Amino acid sequence: MIPLLLLLLLFSYLSAQTGSTGIPPNEAKTLGTYVPEDITLVDAQGKEFKLGDLKGKPIIISPIYTTCKSACPLITKSLKEVIPKVGKPGEDFWVLTFTFDPKDTLENIKEYQERYRIDGKGWKVVMGKTKEDLFRLIDAIDFRFMTVENEYIHPNLVVVLSPELQIKDYLYGVSYDRLELINALRLARGEIALPEGFRSYLFIIGMVGFVGTSVYLLYLINRILQKRKKLA
C-alpha cells in the first residue's frame, strides 16, 4: 500500500511539474491537410529556408519556446534521448525544434541550440522569418497558446509530417516512446495507412456501438423478465 501511495505522489509531482496543457489541437481539422510549403523559417545560424526545401523526408516538428522553464526542456531532452534510437536526423528525417514565441529572437534560438547541443543540420532549432510565417505554421498544425505573465500555457506535443508536408500524426506528452515515434514515422512515410478522415469518428462509432449494445441487453433482460412473469 505504502509503495503505491509513494508512486501516486511521484506521479502527481511529475505531472505538477509540467503544469497545464492548455488547448489541444483539433486533429479532425488538421490531420491529412498540407502545411504550406512557402513558410519561411530561420535556423540558429541565421540561414533562411522554406519548409518546401525539406520535402522528401518526414519532418518532426516540436513546438517550444526558448525561455520555457517547465515542459519544453523536458520535451527537448526526451527527443534527444529517443531520436538517436529511431534514426539519423538529416538522413532518415528532419527534426525542427520550432519556437512559437513571437518574442523569441535569433539570439534565443542560438542559445537554445547550444544549451541542448543540437547539431543544427539534420536537427535544427528554428523560428519563423516573420511573425506571419510563425502564425501560418502554428495555425496549420492548430497549435494554440495562452500568455501568462512571461510564460505560455501550451499543449505538449510533436507533430510528424509526411515527406510531402502532409500532417500525419501528433504525439502528446513530454516524453516520447521509441516505438510510438517509429510508428508515427512509418505512418508519415506511408508504410502504414490510416484513413485520416475516418480517425476522428472512431470515438463516436465506439460510443454508438456501446449504447446500441446496452439498449439491446436491456431489451433482452426485459423479455426474459416478462417471460418469467407469464410463467408465474
Place this chain on the structure above:
Amino acid sequence: MDRAEKLGLTMALILLLVFFSLIVYAAKGLKIDIPTCITDVEPFKEGKLIKHADKRYELHLLARMWLFDFDKGATQIKIPAGSVVDIYVTSRDVVHGVHINDTNFNIMAIPGTVGYMRVKFKKPGTYHVVCHEFCGVGHHAMEGKIIVE
C-alpha cells in the same frame, strides 16, 4: 402498449438520434471551432489585450460585477478588421455570460476556470458584448464594445 404511445416514443427516439448526429456532424464535419474550458490554470486577475503580430491578438477578458474588463479596466477596445483574436474569459466574482454580437462567441465566465474560443473579426463595425447570465442588480447595464475598424 397503445399504438399512439408507441408512435410517440419512436418519433422521440428518431428525433434524438437526428439531433445527436447533427451535433457530431457540426463538430467533425463542418469543423466548427468548439469552445474550450481550461480548468488547470490560475485565472488572470485583470483584463489584457496582447498584440502578438499584425491582426493577431490575444484577449484576456475579465468579467466582473458589472462590467467587462478588456484591457486594464477599459470596457472597449479597438482592433483592425480581419483580426484573429484568441479570447480567454474568466470571472472575478460570480458566474457571468459573454456574448459577442454578430459572432458565434457565446461563453460562460466562470470563476476559477478559463473559457476559450477563437474569433475572426472580418467585417468592420462595432461588436457589442453583453452579459447573458443574471449576475445581480447591475446585470442589465453590463456591456462592452469591440470596435473593429
